[in-house]
């Protein structure tokens with residue numbers, strides 16, 4: 001849904017039986033590439049249709065539940081115990097495809113052990129379907145050793161195998177890996193696509209789906225996250241922080257930084273700053289007179305009409321730069337409360 005160009009291309013390739021066996025799906029987070037990778041496995045094994053999954057046959061259903069014996073998923077895991085960690089992560093993704101953070105903040109990678117297992121798997125015939133499909137999620141986290149071990153199979157996969165690498169960061173892969181894969185680039189979905197996805201698959205009521213689709217900026221994963229309660233709290237706090245910044249009382253700013261650092265973990269604070277940036281971008285579109293009526297209404301609902309008016313007078317490009325800077329220092333493990341108070345004071349112009 002929302003990726004018609006890619007959808008059509010893959011259907012044509014399947015009808016002609018010329019789908020390349022080593023695929024690299026790239027594009028920003030939330031554009032549906034991981035879901036599409038799974039969809040390819042359904043297409044290749046659907047018992048009813050050849051070019052698109054009917055979604056209801058036993059093969060499609062098993063793929064949909066990530067339980068098809070010829071669908072093999074590889075995720076980055078903490079190094080050292082991939083054999084134990086991999087089933088854990090697969091189990092968790094079966095429950096929630098967009099689950100994250102199974103291993104907390106531990107560094108994860110795809111090591112040579114996982115890739116050797118893939119090579120062994122694809123050397124065998126499919127178990128019950130037509131094709132064996134291996135999906136490597138966050139493929140850029142393959143170690144150099146793993147990538148090198150993978151080269152030969154990527155160059156010439158066994159006839160029944162299709163290898164799908166999924167990553168936001170193809171630049172981090174070796175050139176030798178890149179050159180062996182057919183690249184498929186995903187772009188942001190339109191807002192409408194996110195909205196109708198939520199209505200269709202998550203039974204979100206039309207008006208709410210529209211609101212979420214605006215705030216998701218065409219990012220499907222973000223749209224889905226809007227549905228959980230923890231995220232609603234983050235979203236509300238992002239709005240309240242913007243209000244505090246616009247009013248600009250030093251003491252409130254410090255109080256809020258302290259509260260946020262106490263109530264949220266690092267990932268959540270990053271999400272919170274991301275959400276502040278989304279609101280700032282809506283303000284910016286309003287400044288440029290390209291915001292829709294719905295965007296304007298939504299913003300007023302979230303931060304109040306007085307604050308929205310105050311926001312319009314700001315240098316929002318500078319604001320967004322500051323938010324971006326805070327996100328960068330947080331990824332370098334900077335102190336949460338300190339980074340946040342710097343950001344808020346800086347945004348409020350209280351920083352000397």
Ligand SMILES: [Zn+2]
Pocket residue numbers: 045046047048049053054055056057058059060061
């Ligand atoms: Zn099917």
